[in-house]
Amino acid sequence: MNYPEQARRTIRIEIEELESLQTRIGDSFASAIATLLRALEKRGKIIVCGVGKSGNIGQKLAATLNSTGATTVCLNVGDALHGDLGVIDPGDIALLLSYSGETTELLSLLPHLKRLDLPIIAMTGGLSSTLARHADHVLDVQVSKEACPLNLAPTSSTTAMLVLGDALAMVLLEARGFQAEDFAKLHPGGSLGRALLTRVSDVMRSGEQLALVQPDCTVSQALEAMTKARAGAAIVANADGTLAGVFTHGDFVRAFQRNHAISDLPVSGFMTRNPISIQADKLAAEVLATLEKVRIDDLVVLDAERRPVGLVDTQDLTRLHLL
Structure with a gap:
């Protein structure tokens, strides 16, 4: 077996899917940014939820948002249904991640988010899914195939979700006028923090x-x-x-x-x-x-x-x- 070529094949597939993703970023993305900006300007939080691999991507996205000054909470779905909904305040916004858009645990949370009157941004590949139908904004991360040879293990789909999350965080950073000095205040440790805090x-x-x-x-x-x-x-x-x-x-x-x-x-x-x-x-x-x-x-x-x-x-x- 040619292992290097197999690795290159995996990377090629994911690059192709990212190129496709790039062409689909449009009005819904812009609307989602505008809604996030309004929430943050009113000192609201971003509530990120996902299950499984999508949950892992959600944790990374929450960390990136927090590191760039956008207050974000990564909410465990199971815990949310047993008391952790108390972390949500009026003016917050929900960012829900599910490739299929039919994840049972995540859907069980929808009625409660609606009751709390939270705007919902869905990051999903299921554009006709239950999650997409109940979301205020839908970010499309649909892929034609996974990089997995069996087309089963989430690979291209999680990469698309990860990259679109980074794009969301970086555009939001620019829209808020976040500067290097602001970044330094949140990263005081290590050589990066010293370089950004030192004149x-x-x-x-x-x-x-x-x-x-x-x-x-x-x-x-x-x-x-x-x-x-x-x-x-x-x-x-x-x-x-x-x-x-x-x-x-x-x-x-x-x-x-x-x-x-x-x-x-x-x-x-x-x-x-x-x-x-x-x-x-x-x-x-x-x-x-x-x-x-x-x-x-x-x-x-x-x-x-x-x-x-x-x-x-x-x-x-x-x-x-x-x-």
């Missing part, structure tokens, strides 16, 4: 740790300033304080290889002009994003008037557990 000004080198020279300074003087600051780069600033360039250890090595007699020459002849820079008030996460795009070890930090005020060294980011 460039908090991690940059400044003062005596900053090698700052003028364009007419010699290469030797620039190296001396770098040694004193224990830095791998010197920022070159014009007389008015604006940025002229940056002179790195790498710049020195390349220049020295071409001409050993450069010590008394102006550093302006060897510096990198218009170096990549970042504003001091930006998030440290933006430093990480910049470093992913360009291979540099030092990033110049500017103030609002574009005057150099600091330097971010990648070694410092590692030390601070931001990398």
Whole structure:
């Protein structure tokens, strides 16, 4: 048996089903987003319910929504019928997941949700099912076949449900104007939280740790300033304080290889002009994003008037557990 090819077949089938799903997203999706927005604006909760594999997808969706500031409760259907309906408040909205739309346990919950006057969003492949008929909005996750060779195990259908749930959460995030700073407040732990809560000004080198020279300074003087600051780069600033360039250890090595007699020459002849820079008030996460795009070890930090005020060294980011 060709195991890699079997794996590729599974992935191909699921990709094809996702491509089909993409073409069916339309007015019902937009209406569901609008209803969710209204509920959240009134401080309502999203109540997510599903059974079996759909319930597992529901738990992941609830976690994603909560992590992006949309208060969500994943309600166990069995527990709901034995007291946990008390978690529901006026103004909440129900998001029910069932591929067939005929899951007995989930349908038993419908009358109670209707009695509580909750708007219902159904995520289902059964567009004519009982669940779909009683829902205010229907999100279609129908697939033509499962990736299972027996066409039995939920595979393509759960993937479609998972991806549509992610799309729902991400569109809702954008519609609410949720920003990186908001995300940081909900994710304070680990390097991601630190990067999103930390400003460039908090991690940059400044003062005596900053090698700052003028364009007419010699290469030797620039190296001396770098040694004193224990830095791998010197920022070159014009007389008015604006940025002229940056002179790195790498710049020195390349220049020295071409001409050993450069010590008394102006550093302006060897510096990198218009170096990549970042504003001091930006998030440290933006430093990480910049470093992913360009291979540099030092990033110049500017103030609002574009005057150099600091330097971010990648070694410092590692030390601070931001990398």
